[in-house]
Amino acid sequence: xxxxxxxxxxxxxxxxxxxxxxxxxxxxxxxxxxxxxxxxxxxxxxxxxxxxxxxxxxxxxxxxxxxxxxxxxxxxxxxxxxxxxxxxxxxxxxxxxxxxxxxxxxxxxxxxxxxxxxxxxxxxxxxxxxxxxxxxxxxxxxxxxxxxxxxxxxxxxxxxxxxxxxxxxxxxxxxxxxxxxxxxxxxxxxxxxxxxxxxxxxxxxxxxxxxxxxxxxxxxxxxxxxxxxxxxxxxxxxxxxxxxxxxxxxxxxxxxxxxxxxxxxxxxxxxxxxxxxxxxxxxxxxxxxxxxxxxxxxxxxxxxxxxxxxxxxxxxxxxxxxxxxxxxxxxxxxxxxxxxxxxxxxxxxxxxxxxx
Amino acid sequence: xxxxxxxxxxxxxxxxxxxxxxxxxxxxxxxxxxxxxxxxxxxxxxxxxxxxxxxxxxxxxxxxxxxxxxxxxxxxxxxxxxxxxxxxxxxxxxxxxxxxxxxxxxxxxxxxxxxxxxxxxxxxxxxxxxxxxxxxxxxxxxxxxxxxxxxxxxxxxxxxxxxxxxxxxxxxxxxxxxxxxxxxxxxxxxxxxxxxxxxxxxxxxxxxxxxxxxxxxxxxxxxxxxxxxxxxxxxxxxxxxxxxxxxxxxxxxxxxxxxxxxxxxxxxxxxxxxxxxxxxxxxxxxxxxxxxxxxxxxxxxxxxxxxxxxxxxxxxxxxxxxxxxxxxxxxxxxxxxxxxxxxxxxxxxxxxxxxxxxxxxxxxxxxxxxxxxxxxxxxxxxxxxxxxxxxxxxxxxxxxxxxxxxxxxxxxxxxx
Ligand code: HEM
Ligand code: HEM
Ligand code: SF4
Ligand code: SF4
Ligand code: SF4
Ligand code: SF4
Numbered sequence: 001x002x003x004x005x006x007x008x009x010x011x012x013x014x015x016x017x018x019x020x021x022x023x024x025x026x027x028x029x030x031x032x033x034x035x036x037x038x039x040x041x042x043x044x045x046x047x048x049x050x051x052x053x054x055x056x057x058x059x060x061x062x063x064x065x066x067x068x069x070x071x072x073x074x075x076x077x078x079x080x081x082x083x084x085x086x087x088x089x090x091x092x093x094x095x096x097x098x099x100x101x102x103x104x105x106x107x108x109x110x111x112x113x114x115x116x117x118x119x120x121x122x123x124x125x126x127x128x129x130x131x132x133x134x135x136x137x138x139x140x141x142x143x144x145x146x147x148x149x150x151x152x153x154x155x156x157x158x159x160x161x162x163x164x165x166x167x168x169x170x171x172x173x174x175x176x177x178x179x180x181x182x183x184x185x186x187x188x189x190x191x192x193x194x195x196x197x198x199x200x201x202x203x204x205x206x207x208x209x210x211x212x213x214x215x216x217x218x219x220x221x222x223x224x225x226x227x228x229x230x231x232x233x234x235x236x237x238x239x240x241x242x243x244x245x246x247x248x249x250x251x252x253x254x255x256x257x258x259x260x261x262x263x264x265x266x267x268x269x270x271x272x273x274x275x276x277x278x279x280x281x282x283x284x285x286x287x288x289x290x291x292x293x294x295x296x297x298x299x300x301x302x303x304x305x306x307x308x309x310x311x312x313x314x315x316x317x318x319x320x321x322x323x324x325x326x327x328x329x330x331x332x333x334x335x336x337x338x339x340x341x342x343x344x345x346x347x348x349x350x351x352x353x354x355x356x
Numbered sequence: 357x358x359x360x361x362x363x364x365x366x367x368x369x370x371x372x373x374x375x376x377x378x379x380x381x382x383x384x385x386x387x388x389x390x391x392x393x394x395x396x397x398x399x400x401x402x403x404x405x406x407x408x409x410x411x412x413x414x415x416x417x418x419x420x421x422x423x424x425x426x427x428x429x430x431x432x433x434x435x436x437x438x439x440x441x442x443x444x445x446x447x448x449x450x451x452x453x454x455x456x457x458x459x460x461x462x463x464x465x466x467x468x469x470x471x472x473x474x475x476x477x478x479x480x481x482x483x484x485x486x487x488x489x490x491x492x493x494x495x496x497x498x499x500x501x502x503x504x505x506x507x508x509x510x511x512x513x514x515x516x517x518x519x520x521x522x523x524x525x526x527x528x529x530x531x532x533x534x535x536x537x538x539x540x541x542x543x544x545x546x547x548x549x550x551x552x553x554x555x556x557x558x559x560x561x562x563x564x565x566x567x568x569x570x571x572x573x574x575x576x577x578x579x580x581x582x583x584x585x586x587x588x589x590x591x592x593x594x595x596x597x598x599x600x601x602x603x604x605x606x607x608x609x610x611x612x613x614x615x616x617x618x619x620x621x622x623x624x625x626x627x628x629x630x631x632x633x634x635x636x637x638x639x640x641x642x643x644x645x646x647x648x649x650x651x652x653x654x655x656x657x658x659x660x661x662x663x664x665x666x667x668x669x670x671x672x673x674x675x676x677x678x679x680x681x682x683x684x685x686x687x688x689x690x691x692x693x694x695x696x697x698x699x700x701x702x703x704x705x706x707x708x709x710x711x712x713x714x715x716x717x718x719x720x721x722x723x724x725x726x727x728x729x730x731x732x733x734x735x736x737x738x739x740x741x742x743x744x745x746x747x748x749x750x751x752x753x754x755x756x757x758x759x760x761x762x763x764x765x766x767x768x769x770x771x772x
Contacts, residue, residue: 064385206714309613
């Protein structure tokens with residue numbers, strides 16, 4: 001066997017190495033931007049140079065043929081440069097205005113919807129799911145594909161009150177992050193423990209320490225050291241499953257989907273917000289999750305119709321109040337919506353402000 | 357002999373519809389007979405279809421690595437390898453892209469060729485971690501694939517209890533709103549922490565993210581232990597002629613609705629002559645008015661960064677937003693960047709010494725209190741770190757006079 005090569009510990013490469021010359025020339029010297037049409041941005045530099053960006057949706061999980069197709073388009077219209085956004089959209093930039101229309105045609109012709117700019121429904125940021133994660137309760141790419149098929153018109157248009165960022169997470173670790181709408185797995189039953197495997201596979205003190213509500217205890221089961229769960233305490237979060245796979249939390253029926261709304265990362269206008277639970281108990285209904293789409297559709301329709309220009313989902317709800325949100329969406333309000341933990345007082349109405 | 361294509365009636369339903377389909381992509385790889393990945397992907401499709409049928413995942417972790425590094429390969433072994441033997445090993449290589457996710461097509465094509473030779477041909481651009489996720493590789497192909505990516509000038513990303521791959525907004529490369537060089541800050545920090553990325557030995561993970569302004573396009577505030585956000589100290593720049601144009605374009609009522617009334621700090625007023633009055637002392641640099649009036653308004657010229665610490669997702673004590681530990685710091689000269697990197701090292705060292713196992717920075721600060729964190733790092737207290745002073749009267753204040761003296765000394769030092 002040949003000698004193993006020592007890694008070159010180079011870190012990240014210089015970004016300018018992969019930038020269009022017009023970006024390099026105007027680096028830090030941009031004057032303003034506007035949006036000639038949905039899906040297209042125009043940035044103008046202090047030098048007078050203009051850079052057009054055409055943004056398109058992808059499937060994120062891409063085969064090499066798809067990536068090569070994107071490269072072909074970039075070679076033809078963008079001098080061989082291409083960029084991706086933090087939410088896995090792809091951006092094609094050209095200083096030549098005449099390239100914009102053919103670029104849009106080429107992208108749409110190859111099946112990549114053009115949009116995601118301004119006040120649109122952006123591409124859903126998603127996780128790995130059944131395709132690659134070791135703990136998922138559902139798929140990620142599949143949920144996103146099913147949802148985007150329905151939301152594609154709102155991706156291509158800029159007709160929302162503000163941008164809508166949707167995220168999905170296939171376990172309750174929620175890699176997907178905060179969203180105006182978050183579609184997350186919600187387990188409803190404690191883990192099913194395979195006691196024969198625990199002592200061989202799990203580092204038990206680490207597992208006990210992982211539980212947020214101290215529901216796990218060491219136990220001797222059938223003469224073997226194992227773990228037991230106080231099922232009254234357990235909040236079914238699944239945190240014990242990654243360090244201890246014999247504590248199976250995923251269940252085809254009892255692992256449900258929950259919808260959360262009103263999260264935002266930005267400090268624009270209001271401070272960043274966490275998303276809040278509005279619906280749970282939706283079935284994990286692969287391959288197209290119609291029940292999830294229905295609830296998301298209702299929420300988006302109410303927001304689109306009622307929010308004022310520039311209000312993000314969470315800001316809109318703060319203005320109209322939660323009673324009106326539940327009324328407009330027709331979603332039921334239950335005891336599970338009440339934040340019941342020690343710090344939960346912050347989410348109770350500690351005032352005489354009431355909505356009627 | 358090539359393998360038969362598995363029946364995938366459930367996955368097939370994800371091929372229709374207007375959005376690009378990852379299933380179509382998987383099938384393209386699986387049916388390109390003669391390619392090393394064709395049978396591999398047939399087997400993968402079989403396993404994925406099984407997941408859709410039973411609604412369960414079938415991957416388990418393990419340890420696979422490359423020579424010289426302790427992290428960066430996410431090992432996946434199939435639990436149903438008996439039925440789907442070819443894809444029994446399906447590891448992911450996390451490779452760090454250039455800050456801002458920029459590529460030229462030559463680079464991307466070369467990456468595709470490497471992955472077609474050694475891997476599955478499936479690539480996620482990008483993972484939530486900010487890495488290129490080369491998904492699907494047999495154990496024996498990990499090292500040769502890695503060596504080729506490394507030779508191209510790319511390095512392995514983070515995993516496990518170490519420093520993780522960073523993320524940054526596009527920043528000065530194409531955004532006029534950027535208040536610092538997000539891409540440079542990203543590179544300076546990450547490239548100074550390669551040892552902590554590649555040989556994780558912290559209590560738990562540590563993430564840095566960089567956004568050029570309060571719009572936080574990199575989702576740093578909640579998704580990074582250390583969020584570096586651009587802001588400015590002086591007055592915002594106003595082009596009154598462009599303001600008037602914007603008022604004319606939207607109409608007075610809509611301009612008031614969309615700009616004046618949406619300002620969170622009531623800092624804006626529309627003058628009788630359709631110019632804008634900005635109360636810069638009240639403005640919190642939220643970016644809203646600038647977003648709406650991209651030609652008329654701009655951040656000020658005295659720019660820098662605010663640093664928020666402690667953001668994280670649910671595990672274990674629930675979600676946390678980052679909170680301010682540095683309200684403003686210049687980030688222009690080489691020395692400024694050195695200070696930033698030094699600060700990041702202090703944050704990491706304090707975390708390494710004081711966090712419990714599997715505790716994130718935000719959880720550690722919750723446990724020990726922000727004041728202890730600031731004192732540990734030698735950071736100066738600032739009123740911008742709180743939304744309001746304490747409301748709980750159980751506090752021991754016998755050091756009050758000393759603290760007052762320190763505050764007064766700092767104020768007079770700053771005044772000189
Ligand atoms: C013959 C004596 C001991 C044996 C055989 C023993 C064995 C163990 C074992 C097997 C575990 C893992 C527990 C699990 O997986 O559930 C453990 C954890 C632990 N033991 Fe012991 N132990 C002994 C004595 C002690 C003593 C005397 C102390 C302290 C006074 C102690 C403190 C701990 C602690 C703190 C943990 C970790 C718990 C966690 O991480 O949450 N052990 N020990
Ligand atoms: C193998 C190491 C040990 C493990 C894994 C362990 C684990 C635990 C756990 C899971 C609990 C229940 C916590 C709860 O649900 O509230 C507990 C309680 C307790 N443990 Fe341990 N323990 C260990 C060793 C010890 C040792 C060595 C002592 C004393 C010498 C000890 C004394 C206690 C006491 C007094 C309680 C409290 C019981 C109560 O509150 O009713 N433990 N331990
Ligand atoms: S959200 Fe959970 S299941 Fe999904 S990729 Fe992240 S860790 Fe895995
Ligand atoms: S599922 Fe969560 S709450 Fe239940 S035992 Fe596991 S870690 Fe504890
Ligand atoms: S965070 Fe601000 S500076 Fe960065 S890309 Fe977004 S708007 Fe521009
Ligand atoms: S940046 Fe935000 S806070 Fe400042 S004036 Fe504009 S809208 Fe108001």
